[in-house]
Amino acid sequence: MRHWLIKSEPDVFGIDHLAKAKKEPWSGVRNYQARNYMRDDMKPGDLAIFYHSSTTPPGAVGVAKVACEPYPDPTQFDPKSEYHDPKSTKENPRWMLVDFEFVAKFPNEVTLQQMKDDPSLEGMVVLQKGTRLSITPVEAKHFKRVCKLGGWKA
DNA sequence: GCCAACGTTGGC
């Protein structure tokens, strides 16, 4: 099983939204690398750190689980959606996604600063300067460490 | 295929 980190802005869709919805299609990703992770590498049961970006403070707030095989992002076909992609067709869809299921909200948020300050998290992709990617792979040891800092045990 | 211009992300 692989581990991931998924970013979301809490004002748009945060961990509490996922907790309420239980399960959510991760729509609107329009970056090829992030898409490739969902389309090619994610497997049902994979766990992901849920990360709040563009907020104060940014940080890891919980855990979500890949809940299905990849399928075409429906918003790409919807002319009324802000994620509409006129160049995508149903025969040859450009954007694929998976559903994420709520697993847990950390008792304690693990702030970006805490993560940067933790020597055992050195090398995490999300901590590297200039990383804007909304989905990044996470090593198992880093995943465990973040969960521990968050006060959550699987 | 190069690269300048432009748009977006996201921490601060």
Next chain:
DNA sequence: GCCAACGTTGGC
């Protein structure tokens, strides 16, 4: 609001 980083677009 600023700006560094970086992805995408489009002219050539």
